Structure formats: C-alpha cells, structure tokens
Amino acid sequence: MKIQIGIANNHRQAIADQLIKILADENILYTKTKNAHWNVEGADCYGKHVFFETQYKQLDDIINSIAERIRSLGHVVPATLQSYLRLTHFTEQIEERHNGQAFITELLQDHESLILILCEYIMSCKDDLHDIATEHFITRLLEIHQKMAWLLRSHIIE
Numbered sequence: 001m002k003i004q005i006g007i008a009n010n011h012r013q014a015i016a017d018q019l020i021k022i023l024a025d026e027n028i029l030y031t032k033t034k035n036a037h038w039n040v041e042g043a044d045c046y047g048k049h050v051f052f053e054t055q056y057k058q059l060d061d062i063i064n065s066i067a068e069r070i071r072s073l074g075h076v077v078p079a080t081l082q083s084y085l086r087l088t089h090f091t092e093q094i095e096e097r098h099n100g101q102a103f104i105t106e107l108l109q110d111h112e113s114l115i116l117i118l119c120e121y122i123m124s125c126k127d128d129l130h131d132i133a134t135e136h137f138i139t140r141l142l143e144i145h146q147k148m149a150w151l152l153r154s155h156i157i158e
Contacts, residue, residue: 003074011129016075018121019134022141023066023077024087025117029110030059032092036103048100051155055107055148062141069137089117104155111149118142 007015037052067077078084090110118138125135 005073007073007129007131011131012073012075015125015129015131015134016070016073018124019066019070019073020075020078021087021089022114022118022121022138023063023070024084025089025114026059026063026066027081027084028088028090028092029107029114030056030063032090032110033059033107036100036107039098040100040103041098042100044100048103048155051151052103055151058144058148062144065137066141069134073134089113100155101157104152108149108152108156111145111152115142115145115149118145 003009003012005012033052033056037049037056040048040052042048067079070077078087090113093106118141122135122138122142125131125138
C-alpha cells in the first residue's frame, strides 16, 4: 500500500534511519539507567534507587513513542540488542563502582551527548527532510532529555 503522509519516500527512509539510531541510544541509556537502579549502593541508596526508577520509566515511554513514530512512517522497528549495540553512539563503562555519583555522572554525560545528537536531527528534519511532525517530535524528546539532565546534574556534589 502506498503511504501518503506528506513526506517523500526517500525522506521517510532518512527520517526512519535517524529515529532508529535514536531508538538504539534510548535503549542503551534505558539499560544503563536500569543498571544504576539495580546496583546503586551507599548511604543514599534508596533515594537514588527511586530516582533512577523514575528516569528509566521516562525512557521506556520515550522508546515506545519512537517505535510508534517509526511505524507511522511505514518502517519496521528493529528490536534486537545486537542492532542497538551496532547503531548506538554510547559505550558502556565497565566499572565496579556502584555509588550514586558515579552512575549519575555517566548518565549525565550520555544525556548531554544525546541532546547534541537530537539537536542535529532536529535541524536535519527541518532543513533537509522537510518533516515538521518529526521535527516537533524530536524537539519534545530534546526537552525531556534536557530536564532529565538537569535533574541528574542537580544530584552532583561539587
């Protein structure tokens, strides 16, 4: 069936490719946040445990909305860990530190890195691909990640 949603086929493919990369990053970030939730230790363990739970639930909602956006563009959503690891911008830092500050610092760096990537994709959707809906969609993701980064940053002890 031909898809007629006001976006050229080649643009729909390019947009889906961008969204799939974002989806990979979000899934890796989700997993890293779950790791922090499960493994945080220290005097502030319970508070950080609850904080990380709030964040991974937000990421779960983001992941679902990205998958639905990809499907609305007429593309299949990759859903394997192997594909996410191949497409992500993130790396895992394998450390044995399980304190809240270490987790928060790493997650903050990842959110800030993703924020910069989202900014690039917003401009691409606007200027190159002429997809206002996805531009707005990614802008909303940007706003959520900026707030999540702020909340992570507010937990860092200087």
